[in-house]
Amino acid sequence: TLHLLTLVKVASFEDLRRAEIGVAVQRLAESAVAHEAVDVAERVGKLIEGIVFKMVVGDGKKEDKGYDLTGVVEEFMTLAGAFNLADFVPYLAPLDLQVCVLHLNLKLH
Incomplete structure (x- = not known):
């Protein structure tokens, strides 16, 4: 990606x-x-x-291939728009304290 x-x-x-x-x-x-x-x-x-x-x-057509990305798009939009502490304190990003990355990875896999 x-x-x-x-x-x-x-x-x-x-x-x-x-x-x-x-x-x-x-x-x-x-x-x-x-x-x-x-x-x-x-x-x-x-x-x-x-x-x-x-x-x-x-x-x-996505219907022909059997894919439904609606959930992934909705979750991504939610996570992208959510307040993320790491945006304001960059050195906390590797810790993923709010588990934003984990939530997104779980939805994608």
């Missing part, structure tokens, strides 16, 4: 991100025309999940 975040790799997925965002905006427009209520958090979560899935696994 470390190699997914190099500048060259991130730039190479620009078309993918544009396409996925275009689809998401189109679906929002369709919901607006139909006067449907929209759960924005759910839509953004699905957008992120779709982009990550295609970056990691490749093109195709």
Whole structure:
């Protein structure tokens, strides 16, 4: 996963991100025309999940491959947004006092 975040790799997925965002905006427009209520958090979560899935696994439908990244994306967003003592006291990071890294590793494996 470390190699997914190099500048060259991130730039190479620009078309993918544009396409996925275009689809998401189109679906929002369709919901607006139909006067449907929209759960924005759910839509953004699905957008992120779709982009990550295609970056990691490749093109195709995630339903066809039997993968469900929803839980992983939700847990990552929770941990990424959580207060982490190591962000303010860097020398505590190796200790992982709040077991953030452990929680993320358990979800991924």
